[in-house]
Amino acid sequence: MSAFPSPDAPTWPDEFAERYRAAGHWRGETFGGVLRERAAAHPDRVAIVDPGPERREWTYGELDVRASRMAAGLAARGISPGDRVVVQLPNIAEFVEVVFALFRIGALPVYALPAHRETEIEYFCSFTEAVAYVIPDRHAGFDHLALASKVKARTPSLRHVFVVGSPGGHTALSEVPCDPVDTGHEPAPDDLAFLQLSGGTTGVPKLIPRTHDDYIYSLRGSDEICGVDGDTRFLVVLPAAHNFPMSSPGWLGVLYAGGTVVMCPSPDPATAFALVESERVTMTGLVPPLALVWTEAGPGTAHDLSSLELVLVGGAKYSESAARRLEPALGCRLMQVFGMAEGLVNYTRLDDDHETVVTTQGRPISEDDEIRVVDDADEDVPEGGFGHLLTRGPYTIRGYWRAPEHDARAFTDDGFYRTGDIVRRLPTGHLVVEGRAKDQINRGGEKVAPEELENIILAHPSVHDVCVVGVADAYLGERTLAYVILREGAEALKPAAVKRLVRERGVAAYKIPDLVEFVEAFPQTGIGKVSKKGLRTEALPGPAASAPR
Numbered sequence: 001m002s003a004f005p006s007p008d009a010p011t012w013p014d015e016f017a018e019r020y021r022a023a024g025h026w027r028g029e030t031f032g033g034v035l036r037e038r039a040a041a042h043p044d045r046v047a048i049v050d051p052g053p054e055r056r057e058w059t060y061g062e063l064d065v066r067a068s069r070m071a072a073g074l075a076a077r078g079i080s081p082g083d084r085v086v087v088q089l090p091n092i093a094e095f096v097e098v099v100f101a102l103f104r105i106g107a108l109p110v111y112a113l114p115a116h117r118e119t120e121i122e123y124f125c126s127f128t129e130a131v132a133y134v135i136p137d138r139h140a141g142f143d144h145l146a147l148a149s150k151v152k153a154r155t156p157s158l159r160h161v162f163v164v165g166s167p168g169g170h171t172a173l174s175e176v177p178c179d180p181v182d183t184g185h186e187p188a189p190d191d192l193a194f195l196q197l198s199g200g201t202t203g204v205p206k207l208i209p210r211t212h213d214d215y216i217y218s219l220r221g222s223d224e225i226c227g228v229d230g231d232t233r234f235l236v237v238l239p240a241a242h243n244f245p246m247s248s249p250g251w252l253g254v255l256y257a258g259g260t261v262v263m264c265p266s267p268d269p270a271t272a273f274a275l276v277e278s279e280r281v282t283m284t285g286l287v288p289p290l291a292l293v294w295t296e297a298g299p300g301t302a303h304d305l306s307s308l309e310l311v312l313v314g315g316a317k318y319s320e321s322a323a324r325r326l327e328p329a330l331g332c333r334l335m336q337v338f339g340m341a342e343g344l345v346n347y348t349r350l351d352d353d354h355e356t357v358v359t360t361q362g363r364p365i366s367e368d369d370e371i372r373v374v375d376d377a378d379e380d381v382p383e384g385g386f387g388h389l390l391t392r393g394p395y396t397i398r399g400y401w402r403a404p405e406h407d408a409r410a411f412t413d414d415g416f417y418r419t420g421d422i423v424r425r426l427p428t429g430h431l432v433v434e435g436r437a438k439d440q441i442n443r444g445g446e447k448v449a450p451e452e453l454e455n456i457i458l459a460h461p462s463v464h465d466v467c468v469v470g471v472a473d474a475y476l477g478e479r480t481l482a483y484v485i486l487r488e489g490a491e492a493l494k495p496a497a498v499k500r501l502v503r504e505r506g507v508a509a510y511k512i513p514d515l516v517e518f519v520e521a522f523p524q525t526g527i528g529k530v531s532k533k534g535l536r537t538e539a540l541p542g543p544a545a546s547a548p549r
């Protein structure tokens with residue numbers, strides 16, 4: 001058992017833990033130990049390529065040493081096992097260095113996305129009682145130093161801000177590493193390894209606790225399905241902190257297999273295609289909107305994409321018509337991925353027929369992934385019928401971090417996670433995803449909670465009521481549409497003013513409503529509640545709604 005059990009996160013009952021160990025799913029591995037073993041086995045093999053602005057290559061031996069030295073420096077500054085550290089870095093080599101250093105200490109990375117801003121970061125730091133925050137000085141034109149200073153001033157637990165680049169009034173990350181000292185502590189396989197962010201349906205995301213054993217099993221299973229080995233060269237196109245580019249099979253899966261991870265600073269075809277050519281990239285993962293952009297750009301590119309063997313597409317529903325276009329456009333295989341940071345991951349397989357690949361979202365990694373498809377009363381639907389997807393298994397969590405009230409709704413009494421997805425299951429075990437049951441908008445793989453936007457817009461003195469829904473979009477899958485009712489006699493607003501209000505609250509840019517429409521009233525259900533289904537059905541935005549951001 002773990003030497004440092006967490007009272008904050010529900011875990012698997014003993015009978016299930018014993019079953020998963022007996023089946024060989026949980027092998028007693030830790031991330032720090034895995035890196036040490038790979039460095040010993042092939043110290044001179046390239047682990048990380050960071051292409052710019054000054055190209056860097058770190059071998060497995062170098063990454064192992066860097067992680068140990070960074071861990072020693074962080075520990076010398078008082079970061080201890082179980083401490084939480086918010087990591088908000090773009091796709092750079094230091095991201096991997098810092099994360100493995102925290103794994104070595106037994107401290108928990110809390111993965112924040114580059115797009116997160118003051119509202120989200122302050123919540124992550126305060127809710128987790130984070131002791132440190134790791135940032136770039138600037139990224140994509142945004143000043144992270146100023147954000148960090150504001151958050152630190154309002155978060156009593158936050159003792160350190162470590163900065164890649166010019167530190168301002170904080171601490172340069174480059175000054176942290178020091179010679180390792182044997183502390184006698186080694187994280188246990190069933191210790192928590194990190195905290196991920198859920199999509200969230202009620203404003204701020206819930207935190208997802210993952211252990212070394214359960215997450216490494218998902219990596220190993222993903223590697224086997226995707227054919228990842230020491231020759232794999234994986235391009236990290238999406239933000240490295242996302243679950244999909246981290247584990248499906250992602251940069252962690254590729255490092256587990258001893259392959260090479262290439263960090264991509266921008267997902268646009270001009271940048272990414274150049275790296276595919278120069279680094280001889282063999283595999284990458286894309287969300288559907290980005291896959292559409294690559295599909296359009298592929299046939300006309302001057303770059304040599306012949307090394308690219310497999311593109312995984314996931315994070316949101318990928319339409320059949322788009323899926324059919326990818327392989328001929330990019331000259332590689334397609335694999336669909338459907339999963340969630342809470343656990344369950346489904347893949348189409350390399351030996352699936354073409355129709356299965358383009359029309360389904362795959363089947364689970366594990367034979368011990370238990371799947372139920374149920375109706376509103378939690379009764380199993382007939383085989384092939386659509387219903388709510390419930391799941392439990394060796395890498396699906398049994399509860400969120402410090403969220404017992406939410407857990408009571410999100411999990412059944414016997415431990416099945418309510419995913420919020422509507423699916424049907426084919427006789428082959430493959431799932432076809434119909435949509436979301438939860439009131440959550442999946443905007444190109446980024447999850448938007450309507451309630452958070454509604455609360456912000458309602459603060460405007462001219463607004464009487466607001467309802468935010470997702471509407472179908474050929475590019476993003478869903479766009480956000482804010483229906484707004486103005487107060488009687490209030491000053492008229494324009495869509496741009498509503499968007500500016502949200503932007504000025506300091507939330508991530510992807511949360512700013514794409515569309516705004518002013519209405520007199522909302523449709524209602526038979527019991528007098530606002531019918532969001534009705535609003536989605538009636539969503540026919542006019543010119544005002546389509547005003548640019």
